[in-house]
Amino acid sequence: MKTETEPLAPATTEAPVVLPKRLSPRSIRWARRRKAFVRFWNQFRRNKMGMFGLAILVFFFAMAIVSIFSDKGRLDPTITTNGPVLANPSWAYPFGTNLQGISVLSLVVEGSRISLFVGLTASLISMVVGSTIGIWAGYRSGISDVVLMRLTDVFLVLPWLALAIVLAAVFGQNMWVIIFIIGLTSWAGTSRLVRAQVLSVKERTYIERSRALGGSDWHVVTRHVLPNVMPVIFANTILTIAIAILSESALSFLGLGDPLRPSWGTTIEEAFNNGALTLGKWAWLLAPSLCIVLVVLAFTMVGFAMDEIVNPRIRER
Amino acid sequence: MGTQRYLLGKVVQLVITLFFVLTFTFFLFHYFMPGDPVRTFLKAAGAKYTPAQAEQLKHEFGLDQPIFPNQYVRFLKETATLHMGASTIIYPDSSVTSIFWSRVGKSLILITTSTIASIVIGVAMGIYGGWRRGGWVDNSSMSSSLVLYAMPEFVLGMILLLIFSRWLGWFPAGGYDGAPVTQYTGFAHFADVANHMALPWLTLMLAYLGEFYLLMRSSLLDVLGEEYITLARAKGVREKYVLRRHAVRNALLPTVTLIALSFGFILGGVITVEIVFSYPGVGLLSYQALRARDFPVLQATFLFAAVAVLIANLIADLTYAYLDPRVRSA
Numbered sequence: 001m002k003t004e005t006e007p008l009a010p011a012t013t014e015a016p017v018v019l020p021k022r023l024s025p026r027s028i029r030w031a032r033r034r035k036a037f038v039r040f041w042n043q044f045r046r047n048k049m050g051m052f053g054l055a056i057l058v059f060f061f062a063m064a065i066v067s068i069f070s071d072k073g074r075l076d077p078t079i080t081t082n083g084p085v086l087a088n089p090s091w092a093y094p095f096g097t098n099l100q101g102i103s104v105l106s107l108v109v110e111g112s113r114i115s116l117f118v119g120l121t122a123s124l125i126s127m128v129v130g131s132t133i134g135i136w137a138g139y140r141s142g143i144s145d146v147v148l149m150r151l152t153d154v155f156l157v158l159p160w161l162a163l164a165i166v167l168a169a170v171f172g173q174n175m176w177v178i179i180f181i182i183g184l185t186s187w188a189g190t191s192r193l194v195r196a197q198v199l200s201v202k203e204r205t206y207i208e209r210s211r212a213l214g215g216s217d218w219h220v221v222t223r224h225v226l227p228n229v230m231p232v233i234f235a236n237t238i239l240t241i242a243i244a245i246l247s248e249s250a251l252s253f254l255g256l257g258d259p260l261r262p263s264w265g266t267t268i269e270e271a272f273n274n275g276a277l278t279l280g281k282w283a284w285l286l287a288p289s290l291c292i293v294l295v296v297l298a299f300t301m302v303g304f305a306m307d308e309i310v311n312p313r314i315r316e317r
Numbered sequence: 318m319g320t321q322r323y324l325l326g327k328v329v330q331l332v333i334t335l336f337f338v339l340t341f342t343f344f345l346f347h348y349f350m351p352g353d354p355v356r357t358f359l360k361a362a363g364a365k366y367t368p369a370q371a372e373q374l375k376h377e378f379g380l381d382q383p384i385f386p387n388q389y390v391r392f393l394k395e396t397a398t399l400h401m402g403a404s405t406i407i408y409p410d411s412s413v414t415s416i417f418w419s420r421v422g423k424s425l426i427l428i429t430t431s432t433i434a435s436i437v438i439g440v441a442m443g444i445y446g447g448w449r450r451g452g453w454v455d456n457s458s459m460s461s462s463l464v465l466y467a468m469p470e471f472v473l474g475m476i477l478l479l480i481f482s483r484w485l486g487w488f489p490a491g492g493y494d495g496a497p498v499t500q501y502t503g504f505a506h507f508a509d510v511a512n513h514m515a516l517p518w519l520t521l522m523l524a525y526l527g528e529f530y531l532l533m534r535s536s537l538l539d540v541l542g543e544e545y546i547t548l549a550r551a552k553g554v555r556e557k558y559v560l561r562r563h564a565v566r567n568a569l570l571p572t573v574t575l576i577a578l579s580f581g582f583i584l585g586g587v588i589t590v591e592i593v594f595s596y597p598g599v600g601l602l603s604y605q606a607l608r609a610r611d612f613p614v615l616q617a618t619f620l621f622a623a624v625a626v627l628i629a630n631l632i633a634d635l636t637y638a639y640l641d642p643r644v645r646s647a
Contacts, residue, residue: 154334161585162622289472296467
């Protein structure tokens with residue numbers, strides 16, 4: 001565990017900030033950021049749950065990187081000489097093979113990249129949309145607050161999978177369609193959270209001071225409000241990634257996955273619909289399922305650990 | 318007085334959401350939908366037709382009218398009176414409403430009973446876990462809750478199917494009852510249905526147990542850190558009553574709100590679980606409609622899901638109003 005997480009740790013934990021002779025605003029800012037990161041990391045490191053999750057994530061990200069360089073020919077279903085069809089687990093095929101004789105292990109490695117990519121990109125969309133709406137509503141208040149929050153409430157209660165099904169049915173099966181569907185159905189929680197944070201930050205005196213000095217709304221939001229709510233947004237986004245990966249797997253299980261980019265959910269769908277349960281080919285189902293559970297678990301644990309550090313409500317106790 | 322205003326606000330929100338959903342559905346299915354609905358309909362009915370007849374049908378469907386407002390108003394009217402059109406592909410020519418009636422009950426009984434059981438058990442465990450924080454019950458429920466939370470519903474369903482149906486043979490692998498092989502009546506039929514429903518029910522119950530446990534536990538921990546709890550203890554109130562009268566009552570409020578927000582996800586889970594157990598409910602229907610691209614049925618299942626979630630949310634709001642005295646006095 002130690003060796004795996006080393007690259008993320010800064011060289012020295014205390015990192016005495018050596019300031020250059022001429023202090024530009026930029027260098028001060030970066031020094032401050034580095035210090036904040038070191039402080040955060042020192043707190044995070046002590047959280048067992050968070051470190052365990054991080055170790056799992058390092059493993060799966062390594063897997064995703066491996067998949068970029070792996071031989072894609074082995075995944076070609078049109079090749080008939082792949083290997084034995086529906087083989088049981090063996091040394092050559094640790095999780096057996098599928099109906100086309102493709103190694104389930106190769107499918108899982110390939111799936112790691114796609115599942116993680118969809119999860120990360122969809123959460124990024126959700127983060128940007130949710131934070132923008134949350135900040136706007138919280139900072140502006142008044143009529144835009146009312147309208148935006150009503151809209152948020154609508155998206156908060158919509159049955160997302162039913163919505164995703166109709167969207168995917170109408171707009172087709174494509175990875176980017178899936179990413180946008182997940183991103184655009186999952187921002188409501190973030191925007192609620194961000195708005196609440198902005199409401200409390202907005203009342204602080206340094207915001208008033210900045211405004212008295214002639215700071216525009218844009219300046220106040222980007223320089224004072226955003227840096228303050230950013231840690232909360234970040235912790236929330238990590239938790240959103242977990243949900244986005246679960247959502248992707250559900251959509252793929254319904255057969256809405258991108259046929260050219262098999263994610264873990266796609267492999268499960270294929271196994272289920274080809275009777276892996278009745279044939280007793282449990283490894284075919286187990287391998288992708290286990291990956292989903294582990295990755296979602298890891299993101300959730302890291303998210304909880306980060307939440308404990310950055311969430312003022314929890315921290316105060 | 319306060320309750321009335323609170324509920325009025327909630328009903329207004331419900332109407333806004335419903336209106337939004339209807340408008341969204343209309344534009345999605347009438348504007349973006351691929352293919353020509355008249356041709357799909359005629360092809361499904363297997364009828365030979367002339368272009369003039371197709372035009373006639375187009376006129377009957379109102380498709381030659383402008384999309385807004387004529388077609389939109391017609392759509393709202395027909396939806397309000399439950400005239401949802403006819404299925405085009407899975408059950409050609411039978412009305413969507415009649416297909417629905419045979420399925421709604423089966424889904425509703427599965428969802429409501431399993432969700433209520435999940436909430437009750439999850440919240441009760443969460444209270445105990447939060448109260449005895451760090452104890453062995455808390456630690457083991459915490460880790461199993463996280464795993465249950467991280468597991469997709471359909472994976473959990475397959476695991477239970479593998480264990481209890483394939484290996485142990487205790488329950489059937491799927492379906493709603495033994496028909497047409499076995500024809501039971503009365504109590505035997507009830508037992509048969511219960512036997513078939515056991516595994517999907519257990520899957521849904523377990524799938525959300527973890528989430529409700531985590532919600533209630535963290536909410537209770539928040540409340541237990543409050544000063545009025547310390548005061549109650551300082552006054553010498555017995556621990557049992559501190560928990561029951563001071564902590565749990567306040568901790569339930571945010572939990573009710575958060576549980577209400579998970580209804581949308583639960584409905585999504587029901588779709589995948591019904592597929593795993595081939596349980597003939599609305600979830601499986603939406604899957605069949607999706608696979609066959611039967612848009613009228615798909616539209617109806619989406620509207621049904623939206624209305625179901627809205628009603629569930631209204632019930633949660635009513636519960637909140639009942640639990641929170643501030644709503645009553647405000």
